[in-house]
Amino acid sequence: MSVILGVESSCDETAVAIYTPSLGIIAHEIYSQIDLHQIYGGVVPELASRDHIRKTLPLIQTALECAKLSASAIDAIAYTRGPGLIGALMVGASIAKALAYAWQVPAVGVHHMEAHLMAALLEERAPAYPFLALLVSGGHTQLVQVNDFGSYILLGQSVDDAAGEAFDKTAKLLGLPYPGGPHLARLAKTGNPNTFHFPRPMTDRLSGLNFSFSGLKTHAVHCYQKNGVAAKADIAAAFEEAVIDTLFIKCQRALEQTNLHRLVVVGGVSANEQLRAKLAQLNIEVYFPRKEYCTDNGAMVAFTGYQRFSRGFYDKDQTIQVKPRWEMTEITD
Numbered sequence: 001m002s003v004i005l006g007v008e009s010s011c012d013e014t015a016v017a018i019y020t021p022s023l024g025i026i027a028h029e030i031y032s033q034i035d036l037h038q039i040y041g042g043v044v045p046e047l048a049s050r051d052h053i054r055k056t057l058p059l060i061q062t063a064l065e066c067a068k069l070s071a072s073a074i075d076a077i078a079y080t081r082g083p084g085l086i087g088a089l090m091v092g093a094s095i096a097k098a099l100a101y102a103w104q105v106p107a108v109g110v111h112h113m114e115a116h117l118m119a120a121l122l123e124e125r126a127p128a129y130p131f132l133a134l135l136v137s138g139g140h141t142q143l144v145q146v147n148d149f150g151s152y153i154l155l156g157q158s159v160d161d162a163a164g165e166a167f168d169k170t171a172k173l174l175g176l177p178y179p180g181g182p183h184l185a186r187l188a189k190t191g192n193p194n195t196f197h198f199p200r201p202m203t204d205r206l207s208g209l210n211f212s213f214s215g216l217k218t219h220a221v222h223c224y225q226k227n228g229v230a231a232k233a234d235i236a237a238a239f240e241e242a243v244i245d246t247l248f249i250k251c252q253r254a255l256e257q258t259n260l261h262r263l264v265v266v267g268g269v270s271a272n273e274q275l276r277a278k279l280a281q282l283n284i285e286v287y288f289p290r291k292e293y294c295t296d297n298g299a300m301v302a303f304t305g306y307q308r309f310s311r312g313f314y315d316k317d318q319t320i321q322v323k324p325r326w327e328m329t330e331i332t333d
């Protein structure tokens with residue numbers, strides 16, 4: 001039996017989990033840096049790195065205690081190699097590789113977006129391959145044809161802001177706290193999505209499967225300047241509906257184009273309730289991870305580490321290498 005420790009540190013969450021194939025996730029610890037970055041209105045990379053340094057080892061210790069395991073029970077250590085903030089990635093990678101060296105076990109570098117994708121396969125109701133994946137996070141908006149583990153075809157992606165980034169920037173503009181996505185979604189519940197009309201960018205057939213969300217943010221700025229504070233909730237509702245409709249139209253189109261009948265939706269924005277409800281209307285099987293596995297977490301890294309380790313993919317030397325920019329289609333071994 002393999003026992004895999006997973007360490008996630010790509011952005012502003014320090015997260016650690018332990019996975020075994022027979023029992024699933026047996027420990028799951030997360031420390032969010034929200035309070036640290038709040039006053040700056042966004043993630044400050046240097047502060048993020050320093051905080052990962054403080055939190056990673058204590059979280060690993062807590063996870064081991066929680067699973068009632070000693071370090072000698074760990075068979076491999078998975079860590080997020082990229083994409084993400086270089087300093088934050090370096091902290092997680094250095095700690096994972098140092099521990100792997102000390103404990104004489106392999107280290108397994110994991111792709112953050114592949115880990116988001118695998119989060120859906122952690123669920124009891126898991127999708128079978130092949131499927132269409134919509135990856136929607138703070139840094140990515142992508143449609144990917146997933147033929148098997150490690151076999152990915154990029155069908156489309158955002159040409160500017162990612163969906164989560166657009167949520168966060170629009171939320172900031174409306175005076176909501178960081179990270180704005182969940183706050184904007186909460187405010188949208190109290191607004192009327194029909195008071196203002198927001199465009200559905202790049203949904204004409206010619207635009208294919210790419211996305212563009214930065215125009216929606218600009219539209220929100222103008223709408224706010226013109227209508228003032230009283231219109232905030234209606235702007236939030238119209239913005240959210242425009243993003244969700246756009247994602248829905250593109251998913252529909254990608255399903256038609258690929259002839260796939262299963263859709264898997266992952267990444268931070270997949271926690272959005274309106275998005276989940278809208279995509280559930282598609283006449284196919286739709287899969288989401290549970291909400292705590294939508295946003296950054298250690299469980300997805302531990303599980304992806306297991307998938308890779310069990311196929312013989314792990315770091316073959318001691319060098320610490322991270323990849324701040326890294327396409328999912330370029331994952332090798």
Ligand code: KG4
Pocket residue numbers: 011136137138139140163164165167168179180181182185267268269270271272273294295296
């Ligand atoms: O996957 P994630 O935790 O980190 C990245 O890999 O980027 O995604 C974070 C993003 C943020 O932009 C956050 O605002 C957004 O996901 N998000 C949401 C919701 N929950 C998180 N956006 C809209 N509605 C939500 N409920």
Ligand code: ZN
Pocket residue numbers: 112116137138267268295296
């Ligand atoms: Zn993420």
